[in-house]
Amino acid sequence: MSQPSTAPARPAGPRVPEAVHRRRWAVLGVLMLSLLIVVLDNSILNVAVKTIAAPAPTGIGATQSELEWSINSYTLVFAGLLFTSGLLGDRLGRKKVLLFGITVFGIGSALAALSGSPGELIAYRAVMGLGAAFVMPATLAVLMNVFERDEQPKAIGIWAGSVGLAIAIGPITGGILLEHFWWGSIFLVNVPVVLLALALMLWLVPDSRDPNPGRVDIPGVLLSVVGLVLLVYGIIRGGELASFTDVTVLAPVLGGLAVLVVFVLHERRSDHPAIDMSYFKKPAFSAAVAAIALVFFALMGVTFFSAFYLQSVRGYSALESGLLILPLAVAQMVFAPRARLVVERFGARAVCTAGMLLVALGLAAFAFFEADTPVWVLEVVFFLQGAGMAHIMPPVTVSIMQALPREKAGSGSAVNNTFRQVGGALGVAVLGSVLSSTYRGEIEGHLGAVPAALRDTAGESVEATLAVAARLGPAGKDLVAPAYTAFLDAMHVTALASAVIGVVGAVVVALFLPGRAPTGAPGQGATTPNQTPATTPTS
Structure with missing residues (x-):
């Protein structure tokens, strides 16, 4: 493959080679498939946490903390290596990095499927995080180098909409697999998709790089x-x-x-x-990054406990839980590709503020959910959350990516995804800790009849309490109702905490994100047009 070359700036004409320009939408499809695999895996895992927490042979007996670490080991490796992977993509070539990442992700998926203990699952999830760290920045960096500036907002909207598709497919796929196969099948299903993605990448995706890379x-x-x-x-x-x-x-x-x-x-x-701190001197860039971190902080924590609410308290199966979350995914798929049209009319500031408030409203609604809340209310709330997310992610991503030179697309994408993943990891950790500590405080008063050796375990989570109650037989029946009540109380507290974070995010974007762009301004959410020399992709 020939080396990428530096093309002179041509503001009046296209800067993407014609051969690449013609297949840009096919390339976007491949990038969406790569993104789909990474996001789908996490959405599947959220549905499967109850099964994985069950004792063998149904699951592997993972504790609440181990479940959190099965998510956080992935996220922390992912977030920690995004800086390096973005820089390596700019330096060595984004296609090479993308191929490496998807291959490692596939290997990690196969190993995770065969995990025999929570410790092994946590370790193999970290391997998957390593692969994903090289996939996510590369997909967005390639996108920025195959689309012209005026088409980038539309392409990013479709790219973000694929997240909604993954959210829809993940829980449903996970539910079907868990009903018919063992829990490891939720990871093994990634392998054939990875093989398909590799073949399509080799065929369609052009390579590109920064002509003047720095050291790692x-x-x-x-x-x-x-x-x-x-x-x-x-x-x-x-x-x-x-x-x-x-x-x-x-x-x-x-x-x-x-x-x-x-x-x-x-x-x-x-x-x-690894990250150029001068980027953060641009208010639009900083506000967009903060919005991503805050919204995922709030949402990831709620996503973690909503699986227990739907399955443990409401009694739905994994498949039914996946279907119940479908409105959230549908809203993202429908609205994300069209978000640019709303931004063009009202401006990024108004649209993102409204989106953040809508997400905060949906999170606050969980504080009023009970064991018998009508299903249609849950569906409306999930739909509103998805609609809010769809009007946040595309505009803030455009703000970040178009604020930077095209040849720095890898590092820009790394910043975008780093703050998203760090926010999500801290959301699971902080809100998971709030949920756990509140639950323990509520249930401890009801554990007097539980043997001393089991008391500490029984107070860890609703699943742990119900498992101990089942072991005690008739003597454990009195634990079931208090466990449900304690979990709902803990969920209410956690939901209000997450809603406050959502409101903080709304304030940040309302104060610092740019308003409506002047008529004829290129792109949305950008601070200044990029007229710097760009990297020419090789076909």
Whole structure:
């Protein structure tokens, strides 16, 4: 394959080679398939948490903390390596990085399917996170290099809409698989899709790179990984102990914050930073990044406990739970590709603020859900959440990507996805800890008749309490109703906390995201047009 070349800026004409331009929509389809695999896997896992928590042979007996780490091991490796993968894509070629990432993701999926213990599942999920870290930035970077600037908002909207498709397919696919096969099939299903994606990538996707790449900032990447792992571990530990003042909680939390401060200082002084801190001097860029982090902080935590609400409290199967979440996915698929039209009329600030408030409203609704709340109410809330997300993700992604030169698309995409994943990881950790500690506080008063050896386990989660109740036989029946009540109370508290985060996000975008662009302005959400020399993709 020939090397990419630097093309002169041609504001009046296309900068994408004609051969690449003609197949741009086919390339977008391949990129969406790659994104679909990564997002689908997480949406499947959310439906499967109850099954994985069950004792063998149904599941592997994962505890609440182990379930959180099966999500966080993936997310932390993903977030920690996004800086490096984005830079490597710009330096070595985005197609090469994409092929590497999807291959590693497929191998990790096969290994995760064969996990014999929660520890193995956590480790193999980390391998999957490694692969995904090289896939996500590359898909958006390739998109920015095969579409002209005026088509990028439309392409990004479709790209974001594929997330809705994954949310729809994931739980339904997971539910069908769990009803007919063992729990590991939710990971094994990734393998044939990965093989198809590899074949299509080799055939259709052009390569591109930054003609003037810098060195990889290895110290910066290591600092970010260490800081995030310490911080989130401390928060999860706090949830396990139902106390945030214990030394085993404070030490990693404070240590993680200190390492992250060192990371920021290092990045500001480095001549080859993993993340260029000057990006954040642009209010639109910073506001867009903050919006992504905050909305995923709120939503990922709620997604985690909603699976237990639907399956443990409401008694729905994994497949039925997946079908109930369908309105959220449908709303994203319908509205995300059209978000650019609303932004053109009302401006990114108004649209994203309304989207954030809609998401916050949907999160707050969980504070009023009970065991007998009508199903249609749940469906309306899920649809509103999906509609809100569909009017947040495309505009803020356009704001981030069009604020940077095209040849820096890899690092720009890495910033976008890093804050999304860090926000999601912290959401699961913080809101999961709030849920766990509140539940423990509510249920402890009802565990007097439980043998001392089982008391600590029984107080960990609603699933743990119900499992202990089943082991105790008739003597455990009195635990069931208090377990449901304690979980609902904990869910209400957690939902209100997540809604507050959503409102904070709305305030941030209302204050700092740009308003309606002047008539004829190129793109949406961009601060200035990119007229710098671009990387020419090789066909």
